[in-house]
Amino acid sequence: MASLTDKALAGDPRAVARLISMAENRDEGLDSLMKELYLAPSAGKAWVVGVTGSPGAGKSTLTDKLIEQLRAKGERVGVLAVDPSSPYTGGAILADRLRMQRHTDDSGVFIRSLAARGSLGGLSRGTREGVLILDACGFDVIIIETVGVGQSEIDIMRVADSVCVVLVPGLGDDVQAMKAGIMEIADLFVVNKADKQGADRLVNEVRAVLEFLQNKDWVPTIDRTVAETGDGVPSLVENLERHREYAKARGRERERARMRARIEDIIVDRLSLQASKLLEAKEAEILPAVMDRKLDPYSAADMILAE
Amino acid sequence: MPDKKIRIVVAKPGLDGHDRGAKVIARALRDAGMEVIYTGLRQTPEQIVTTAIQEDADGIGISILSGAHEFYFRRIIELLKEKNASDVIVFGGGVIPEQDVPALLKMGAGAIFGPGTSTVTAVDWIKKAVSEKDAVKA
Ligand SMILES: Nc1nc2c(ncn2[C@@H]2O[C@H](COP(=O)(O)OP(=O)(O)OP(=O)(O)O)[C@@H](O)[C@H]2O)c(=O)[nH]1
Numbered sequence: 329m330a331s332l333t334d335k336a337l338a339g340d341p342r343a344v345a346r347l348i349s350m351a352e353n354r355d356e357g358l359d360s361l362m363k364e365l366y367l368a369p370s371a372g373k374a375w376v377v378g379v380t381g382s383p384g385a386g387k388s389t390l391t392d393k394l395i396e397q398l399r400a401k402g403e404r405v406g407v408l409a410v411d412p413s414s415p416y417t418g419g420a421i422l423a424d425r426l427r428m429q430r431h432t433d434d435s436g437v438f439i440r441s442l443a444a445r446g447s448l449g450g451l452s453r454g455t456r457e458g459v460l461i462l463d464a465c466g467f468d469v470i471i472i473e474t475v476g477v478g479q480s481e482i483d484i485m486r487v488a489d490s491v492c493v494v495l496v497p498g499l500g501d502d503v504q505a506m507k508a509g510i511m512e513i514a515d516l517f518v519v520n521k522a523d524k525q526g527a528d529r530l531v532n533e534v535r536a537v538l539e540f541l542q543n544k545d546w547v548p549t550i551d552r553t554v555a556e557t558g559d560g561v562p563s564l565v566e567n568l569e570r571h572r573e574y575a576k577a578r579g580r581e582r583e584r585a586r587m588r589a590r591i592e593d594i595i596v597d598r599l600s601l602q603a604s605k606l607l608e609a610k611e612a613e614i615l616p617a618v619m620d621r622k623l624d625p626y627s628a629a630d631m632i633l634a635e
Numbered sequence: 636m637p638d639k640k641i642r643i644v645v646a647k648p649g650l651d652g653h654d655r656g657a658k659v660i661a662r663a664l665r666d667a668g669m670e671v672i673y674t675g676l677r678q679t680p681e682q683i684v685t686t687a688i689q690e691d692a693d694g695i696g697i698s699i700l701s702g703a704h705e706f707y708f709r710r711i712i713e714l715l716k717e718k719n720a721s722d723v724i725v726f727g728g729g730v731i732p733e734q735d736v737p738a739l740l741k742m743g744a745g746a747i748f749g750p751g752t753s754t755v756t757a758v759d760w761i762k763k764a765v766s767e768k769d770a771v772k773a
């Protein structure tokens with residue numbers, strides 16, 4: 329019987345989907361499968377595009393239009409759409425896909441919704457491994473949609489070759505009000521909902537902030553779009569393609585930083601899994617003493633680690 | 636598996652009406668800790684089944700108002716078989732006449748929840764059905 333990775337590499341969508349679930353579930357069998365995928369001849373070729381921005385900015389609608397344009401160029405497109413999980417129940421309603429559903433009939437498109445689960449706004453493990461899985465399984469372009477809050481903005485740089493930051497007029501996310509971080513991660517700015525009032529002002533504000541940027545090799549582009557109608561999207565795609573070439577030429581330096589981050593992520597993941605196991609094994613014994621203030625939590629940690 | 640979550644595709648096939656019922660069930664499942672992939676209105680059986688496969692869903696919940704329930708259930712269950720995914724459970728709710736339920740169950744639907752059903756009943760049923768399904772696989 330063909331292995332799960334063989335099936336996935338041969339293009340079986342069920343196998344691809346299963347692998348992504350294994351990553352999300354931190355399945356213990358995953359690492360050995362990921363090793364195979366990483367070394368597969370097909371791996372390492374995909375162009376990874378991040379689409380990030382405030383809730384409701386139009387990221388999914390825009391992604392739908394990007395898929396359309398990229399498909400017209402013959403690219404196979406994978407999408408990982410991340411939505412937050414409820415911190416109270418752990419459940420989630422994943423609705424990004426709703427706006428891209430027409431591509432479900434196209435076998436050259438694979439869309440996967442991911443809940444952030446415990447990742448506190450950062451990219452979930454499913455996202456990081458999901459990119460590797462879709463890449464190895466022959467998708468030429470992988471679009472990651474994330475809500476631009478907190479850690480995910482920084483994380484997206486670690487996985488995406490080209491980062492689009494989607495802004496909208498009148499949402500209160502004028503450039504002044506935005507955190508400094510988001511300006512620095514953008515390779516491309518998109519002022520979406522350009523049909524609404526305030527788009528010109530927003531474009532000018534972004535332009536003004538960009539004048540302070542030091543990086544002269546690539547000046548972030550600014551496109552105005554109406555994602556609902558597709559206005560402005562062809563120009564955005566042109567700029568994206570230019571950035572794709574730029575990113576390719578950028579050489580090994582960013583790649584090195586990225587691989588280092590990836591190894592670090594894997595180490596941290598494994599240590600944290602180990603930490604929960606150690607804690608679980610000892611908590612019944614140690615926790616009451618800490619709660620009664622007979623033992624301090626620092627010594628408790630020492631005792632657990634000494635095991 | 637430490638972090639396994641139940642994943643359910645909630646779909647509203649057909650051309651008619653609104654998706655209020657589908658939204659109610661989506662929220663109830665989320666509140667029960669599940670991950671709900673919400674696909675909205677006017678989904679074809681093909682789209683629903685492809686979605687369930689790409690999303691590696693444990694189940695598909697169909698909300699129906701149109702009276703075309705027999706067609707949709709039959710087609711979805713057929714397509715799941717064709718695509719080697721008959722382990723995905725299929726359940727439904729909405730306005731489905733009592734006398735039609737046995738035929739749907741015979742076709743392979745796991746459960747049909749009538750208009751008065753509490754969401755708790757549905758949630759409990761899904762949890763049980765998914766754990767039985769996973770036990771078979773393991
Ligand atoms: N007027 C206008 N509305 C738009 C435009 N693009 C998207 N919308 C609408 O904005 C709403 C949100 O769009 P989405 O694409 O779901 O936005 P999103 O950023 O993916 O939202 P989240 O994933 O929930 O953060 C929808 O009602 C869209 O129809 C646009 O260019 N102009």
Ligand SMILES: [Mg+2]
Pocket residue numbers: 387388389423424473
């Ligand atoms: Mg979205």
